[in-house]
Amino acid sequence: MIKILGIGLIAYLLFIVQKSLYVKLWRKHLRVSVGFATGHIFEGEQGELKEIIENRKRLPLSMLKVKFKTDRHLLFGNEKGSRTTDQYYRNDVFRIGGGERVTRTLKFSGGKRGYYTIDEISLVASDLFFLSQLVADQPVKAELYVYPKPYDSSQLRRSFVQLNGEMLTRRHLLEDPFEYRGIREYQPYDDMRSINWKATAKTGDFKVNQRNYTSLKSVRIFFNIEDDHILKREDAVEMSLRIVASLCLFFLQQGMQVSCYGNGVDILTGQPLSIDGKASQSQMDFIYRALARVDTTRQTANFVETFEESLLQEANGSFTCFVAPNWYDDFTALLTRYEEAGNPFTWFYPAEGNKEPELPPELRKRIEVIYFNR
Numbered sequence: 001m002i003k004i005l006g007i008g009l010i011a012y013l014l015f016i017v018q019k020s021l022y023v024k025l026w027r028k029h030l031r032v033s034v035g036f037a038t039g040h041i042f043e044g045e046q047g048e049l050k051e052i053i054e055n056r057k058r059l060p061l062s063m064l065k066v067k068f069k070t071d072r073h074l075l076f077g078n079e080k081g082s083r084t085t086d087q088y089y090r091n092d093v094f095r096i097g098g099g100e101r102v103t104r105t106l107k108f109s110g111g112k113r114g115y116y117t118i119d120e121i122s123l124v125a126s127d128l129f130f131l132s133q134l135v136a137d138q139p140v141k142a143e144l145y146v147y148p149k150p151y152d153s154s155q156l157r158r159s160f161v162q163l164n165g166e167m168l169t170r171r172h173l174l175e176d177p178f179e180y181r182g183i184r185e186y187q188p189y190d191d192m193r194s195i196n197w198k199a200t201a202k203t204g205d206f207k208v209n210q211r212n213y214t215s216l217k218s219v220r221i222f223f224n225i226e227d228d229h230i231l232k233r234e235d236a237v238e239m240s241l242r243i244v245a246s247l248c249l250f251f252l253q254q255g256m257q258v259s260c261y262g263n264g265v266d267i268l269t270g271q272p273l274s275i276d277g278k279a280s281q282s283q284m285d286f287i288y289r290a291l292a293r294v295d296t297t298r299q300t301a302n303f304v305e306t307f308e309e310s311l312l313q314e315a316n317g318s319f320t321c322f323v324a325p326n327w328y329d330d331f332t333a334l335l336t337r338y339e340e341a342g343n344p345f346t347w348f349y350p351a352e353g354n355k356e357p358e359l360p361p362e363l364r365k366r367i368e369v370i371y372f373n374r
Contacts, residue, residue, distance in 0.1 A: 022127040029056035040145040049106040058098035065124040073112040110146035118142040147288040151242035223262035224303040224324040236325035239350040263301040264294035272301040322347040
């Protein structure tokens with residue numbers, strides 16, 4: 001009996017000691033990180049989220065839970081340890097030995113354009129006997145941009161060809177035939193006379209010369225995603241941002257300065273989107289990030305109040321495109337005054353399905369309807 005009591009006392013002391021050790025030491029030299037493998041992906045593309053746990057001490061962790069949440073539009077699938085409601089909740093369980101490092105990679109796809117973060121993880125550990133629960137919260141900074149995928153269709157490409165022709169007409173002979181900027185891939189809207197046959201023969205693919213221009217180097221893209229309808233046209237709004245991305249990419253590939261403005265509110269700054277003109281690949285990256293941060297759940301800024309002054313006063317030497325899936329009286333009145341002032345433009349109007357939408361008749365000749373399906 002004394003021996004049994006002695007064994008019980010020893011076991012109790014061991015339990016108390018190990019519990020005390022775990023309460024005191026379980027977080028020591030424990031490194032847990034959660035982060036995206038890359039800073040951005042496009043809509044529909046696959047990405048990876050990495051969980052890395054390093055236990056840099058000898059004390060093992062027989063159970064460690066790593067919990068976090070992120071937006072439900074990052075589509076991880078119905079994996080074990082996950083739950084999706086208004087957010088995506090993750091609860092992963094690890095067993096980490098002393099001096100061990102474990103990496104787990106979670107694959108997902110970008111279901112919707114946006115800016116996504118993971119700001120905090122919760123850690124839950126236990127002692128050797130799973131009788132105590134040890135909890136801690138840890139801040140993290142994981143962010144991912146899901147860029148709008150530039151929209152591509154035969155109809156939009158035809159619109160680009162027409163747009164390119166109109167701009168070439170305006171440039172007249174302003175393209176400098178003696179100043180080359182480089183060589184790039186042939187696009188359907190390119191003039192056959194610009195093909196570099198030597199580079200084409202060398203690579204096996206059509207290549208064209210890129211020339212600098214002596215004037216009309218600037219293009220402005222404005223988008224108006226105001227949607228006051230009872231039934232929100234979310235698909236048309238998202239398509240508008242994809243068309244904006246396509247336009248910016250198209251003109252930057254032409255070597256032109258591109259600026260981009262819109263009444264969508266930035267989720268970080270709370271301000272309407274405003275990007276001054278530049279001509280570089282970094283400009284496209286900047287535009288992609290800004291478009292990803294447009295928060296369509298917030299009230300848009302009034303387009304006319306926000307952009308009327310800059311639109312009317314800074315038109316010289318620029319070609320202007322508008323993208324809007326809806327039209328309102330103040331917006332069409334502004335575009336009418338803009339045209340009457342001698343400023344040509346093209347309005348890209350995304351419409352779901354194949355039915356001709358109702359459009360303002362006074363601007364119909366300036367509108368390119370882009371039909372799309374979900």
